[in-house]
Amino acid sequence: MAKTLSDVQQTKQPIGWDGKTLKQMRKEMDEVSRETGHYAGLKTLPFKETDPIRFEKIYSKLRGGVVHARETAKKVAASPIVEQEGELCFSLYTPEADSIVTSTGIIIHVGTMGAAIKFMIENDYEDNPGIADKDIFCNNDNHVGNVHTCDVHTLVPIFWEGEVVGWAGGVTHVIDTGASAPGSMPMGPVQRYDDGYQVTCRKIGQNDTLSKDWILESTRSVRAVKYWTLDEKTRIAGCHMIRDLVLDLIKEEGVDAYKQFMREIIEDGRRGFVNQVKTMLVPGKYRQSSFVDVPFKDLDLPSFAKLNSIIHTPSEITVHKDAQLEIDFEGANRWGWHPFNATPVSITSGIWVMLSQTLVPNDRINDGAYYASKFGIPYGSWFNPDDIRSAHSNTWHALVAAWSPLWRGLSRSYFSRGYLEEVNAGNAHTSNWLMGGGYDQYGQLSAMNSFETSSCGVGASAVQDGISHSAALWNPEGDMGDMEIWELLEPLIFLGRQILPGSGGAGKYRGGNGWQSLRLGWGAQEWTMFVAGSGVMATDGGLMGGYPAAAGYRFQANKTNIKERIEKGLPIPLGGDVDPDNPTFEDNMEAEVIHRDRQAVSTQEQFGDYDVIMNYLRGGPGFGDPLERDPKLVENDLNEKYILLRYAEQVFGCVFTEEKGVYTLDVKGTQEKRKEIRKQRLERSVPTKEWMKGERTKILNEDAALQVRHMYAQSFALSEKFTDEFKGFWDIPEEWMIYEDDLGVPTLGAHINRFKQSKKISN
C-alpha cells in the first residue's frame, strides 16, 4: 500500500490535550482565566463539591508525596546548603506550567520553575528540541526568570498515553556556578557574563539518562564539582519520585479525574486567597519604601561599575473592594552594574514566599494566588532590567530589602483588625554572606557560602519580641547549621559564635537579635574570601515607633600574629565583637591589614592560615515606642546580653543597679528617667511642617550626598508619577530637576529616560 504524504513527512503529533500543542493550551488558559476571572474559567468546582473527600485525598497524596520527595532527595546531596540548610524545593505543574502543589523549602521557585517551563512552551520546544517522555531539562538562566544563577532547576515532563499531564520541577541552591568569583552569590560580577555558567532551558538527558556531553561540560564549568554533581542527582531523584507519584495516582483515579482535579485545586487556591484577604485585611492603600546600599566606588571593578548608589523600592499595596491584592512598585530606580538586579518573576514569587508566612499560612501554595493578584513592575528598574547584560548573582541583597516594607503594610491591616498576633515589623536584611573559594583543606578546588545567614533575627510583632538568631525570609525552616559540620566543609575554624547586643531594632517589642561568628583561616591553599551584606543603610524601618534593626559592618584581619600568640599561650580574639565602640579583637592580635568599616560588600582578597574574618548575621526591626517596653524585659535583655547597658538606659529609659555583673531594675528611677526622656523629646523636636521648610531649602540647593541625588535622579528618569509626588510634596518649582548626566557618574546602560528620546536596545 502506498504511503501518504503525512506518513512520509513524519509530522510530530502535538503533546498537549485533545490534539493541542502546549502553546495552544497556555494561550487558551490565559484567555479564559482573564475573561472569566476564574482559573480555567471554573465558576464552580464540581469535583470538589460533589466528592470532597476524594478531592482532598488526591490533594493530600500529592502534597505529602512532593514533601516526601524533597525530604528523601535531599539525603542524596552532600552540599551543606542543601543537606544541612534545606535549600531545595520541588513542585508539580500543569502541562501549561501552572503550579498545582509544592513542597516545603525555598518555595520562591514555584514561580521561577514555572517561568522556565513557560519559556520552553513559548519557544516551541515541542518542535525543537522536542519534549518526550523521560526527557530531562535544566535551567538556571536569570533572564528566563530565575532568582540567581546558583538556583539550578531540573524539569521533567510527565506523560500519560502520549499526552503531557504535567511537569515535575526541582531546584537546589548550588555552591558554585563558575562565576567570576567563587561561591553561590559572588561579589565581583557586574554583568551577566560574570555571573557564571548559565544554562537556558536545555535538554540534558533522554530516557532518564544524562547526556555525556552535558556531564562533561557542566562539571568543567563550575568549582565544587562534587557538590554540583550530587545536587543534580538530588533534583533528578526528587522529580522522578514526583513523576511516579502522579502516574500511580492516575492509575488509581483515572486521568480524567486528575485533569479535573488540577484545574479545580488552582481555582480553589485563588478563592482561598481572596477569602484570606477579606478575612485579614482592610481595603485601602498602604505605602512604604525600602533602601539598600551599593557601595561600589572603591571596589576592584570595571570603571563603569565603580560608584556608590542606592537601590530604591517604593511600594503601594492596594487592597481593592473585591479583595484583589495589587502591589505597585512605581518609582523604583534603575538596574545597575552590580549583582543585585532581579527579574519580575523573582520578586513576585518571593512575595508569595512572604505571604505564605503571613497572609496565607497554609499548604495550598499554588498559582491560584497568582491569579488573584496584580503587580506593577516598572520596566528598566532593578527588578525588570531592559538589558540582558544585567547581573543577578546576589539578587537577595535587594529583594530582602524590597520585601521588608510589605510586612509593615500588611501589618497595619492586621493591627487595625485586631489580629495583633500576625503583626510583623519586617524582615532582617538576611546577610552577611560569607563567601570564598580556592583549594580547600582537602586540596580540592572548592567554594563556600556560609548559610549561617538562614538564622537572622525576626521582626517584632505587636505582642512579643522577634525571635533572635532564628530564621530567614526566603526559607521558613532556616537553620544556622552545626559549627562542626561547617568546619568539616570549609577551611575556617570557629573562634566563636555570640549574640550581637543591639542588633535587633529597639521597641516596645524588640526585633530578634542577630549574632556574629568569628572564623580563622586554616588549611586552604590559594584561597580568597569576601563578604556581602547591607552596610551603611538600614533596610527596614521599624513599625509604629520601633527602630530599624542595626546596619551592617565588616571586620577582617589579614597576616595576623595569632599563630605566635597561640604558641605563647596569649589571648586571641574569640566570640563576637559585642561593642564596636569598645572593640577588643585588635587588643588580642596584631595584623598587617585590618578592615573594620562600613564596607559590608567586598571583592575577593587572598585569605591565608590565621587570617580572621567575621560573619555578622543581622537582626530584625522593632515594634512600638521603646519607652513602653516592660522594664523587666529590659533587665532580662541586659543580663542575657541582648543589649548594652548604655542603650538600656538611654533608649529604653531604664535605670539599674549592678552587683557582680548582675543588673537589677530600679523601678522608681526608671519611671523618672522615662518621664525625663519624654520631656526631652518635646524639647528637641520641632513641628514637622516647620522642619519641612529647612529640608525643602536643602533640596532646592541640591544639598545631599552624590549617591542620594543619584537615587532620586534615576527614579525621576523612570517615573513621572514619582517625580510629581516628590515635587508636589515639597512644593518644588517646575524648573528644578536632577539629571543623571549632570552628576559626573557613569551612566553606561541607562537607556530608558523619560527626559530623553528612548533608545531601543534589543535583548
Next chain:
Amino acid sequence: MAKYDKRRINELIDGTLEFYQLKDMMTSHKDPERFEVYREVLQDRVSWDDPILLPYGLHLYIVQKANGDRIVKCDCGHEFCGYKDNWKLHARIYVRDTEEKMNEIYPKLMSPDPEWQVIREYYCPGCASQLDVEAVPPWYPIVLDFEPDIDTFYNEWLKKPLPTVKA
C-alpha cells in the same frame, strides 16, 4: 472556628498571653468577630467618647466626630488631622542626621551612615509617645502610609453599620 472574649483580647493587647496561647491564635482559623470585640475593648480603654472607627496604629485611632469629620486621634486625646491627611505632618519630628545622634541609638558602625540615610522620629505633641520611625535618605517625602477605605470595610466586608456619635 475560634472565638475569643474581651478578656482574652485585653490580654492580647497587653502582651501578657503565653506563647502557646499566641501560637493557638496564630494557627487557628481567624475569628470573624475579632474586629468588633477588639474595637469595643479599645473603646473601653480610652478616656474620650468619640467612637473609634478604626485602630490606626499603636496609640492612634480614626474616630468619628459629631460634625461628621473622621480624624486621627491619639489615645492621650491629642487630635492630629482628618484621616485622609498625613498625621505625621501634624506631629513633632526629630531627625538623627549625625553620627553622634545615631550613636545614641546604635553602637558605632551599627547605625545607618547619615550621609546615606537619616532616622526620623515622630512624636505625639500631647504625650510625647514615639509614634513612628522612618529610615530614609535625605529629602525623602513623608509618605502617607495607610489610607483605609472605611466605608467599604464596614458596608461591604463586615456588613455592619459604622459606629456613630451618641446623641
